[in-house]
Amino acid sequence: xxxxxxxxxxxxxxxxxxxxxxxxxxxxxxxxxxxxxxxxxxxxxxxxxxxxxxxxxxxxxxxxxxxxxxxxxxxxxxxxxxxxxxxxxxxxxxxxxxxxxxxxxxxxxxxxxxxxxxxxxxxxxxxxxxxxxxxxxxxxxxxxxxxxxxxxxxxxxxxxxxxxxxxxxxxxxxxxxxxxxxxxxxxxxxxxxxxxxxxxxxxx
Numbered sequence: 001x002x003x004x005x006x007x008x009x010x011x012x013x014x015x016x017x018x019x020x021x022x023x024x025x026x027x028x029x030x031x032x033x034x035x036x037x038x039x040x041x042x043x044x045x046x047x048x049x050x051x052x053x054x055x056x057x058x059x060x061x062x063x064x065x066x067x068x069x070x071x072x073x074x075x076x077x078x079x080x081x082x083x084x085x086x087x088x089x090x091x092x093x094x095x096x097x098x099x100x101x102x103x104x105x106x107x108x109x110x111x112x113x114x115x116x117x118x119x120x121x122x123x124x125x126x127x128x129x130x131x132x133x134x135x136x137x138x139x140x141x142x143x144x145x146x147x148x149x150x151x152x153x154x155x156x157x158x159x160x161x162x163x164x165x166x167x168x169x170x171x172x173x174x175x176x177x178x179x180x181x182x183x184x185x186x187x188x189x190x191x192x193x194x195x196x197x198x199x200x201x202x203x204x
Contacts, residue, residue: 052143054114061167072105074112118201132197149194
């Protein structure tokens with residue numbers, strides 16, 4: 001996802017989405033908090049593993065869908081938009097004329113669809129990070145979410161782990177949803193890897 005400069009997005013559509021995402025994400029942090037323990041090499045339970053496989057399958061079915069800044073929701077690809085810095089390719093606003101996904105739109109759709117509506121993530125990477133339990137790298141399973149960060153853009157990107165070291169993601173304006181093989185062995189992505197998380201349906 002294309003990052004926003006600090007403070008800029010408060011008046012934009014994405015700013016409102018991010019504020020809502022932060023609020024929703026923050027509301028669940030105590031529920032995870034210190035009680036949320038990283039998943040280790042044993043991997044997810046059988047029901048969780050089956051759900052994760054469905055998430056990865058939904059993500060694979062989106063390969064080839066265009067990237068749209070702000071695009072996508074629980075119903076599928078959606079019309080994106082442009083703000084001051086995002087949604088453009090070579091100075092042309094593609095966001096407002098493209099139906100597709102941005103990175104967090106893709107992950108929220110995959111989890112909502114695969115879980116039959118029981119897992120609804122915020123449309124913002126920080127909210128998604130906060131709504132999910134940590135997963136150690138040696139315990140990664142299909143459907144887990146991979147998060148990426150830079151000093152100038154904390155948690156700027158999220159992708160869906162597809163298994164066998166691969167990630168399916170919506171990267172940036174002008175690209176299509178794609179599968180990246182051995183993603184954590186690639187210097188670009190390995191250098192920005194901020195951790196993996198595993199969403200789950202509510203327990204009550």
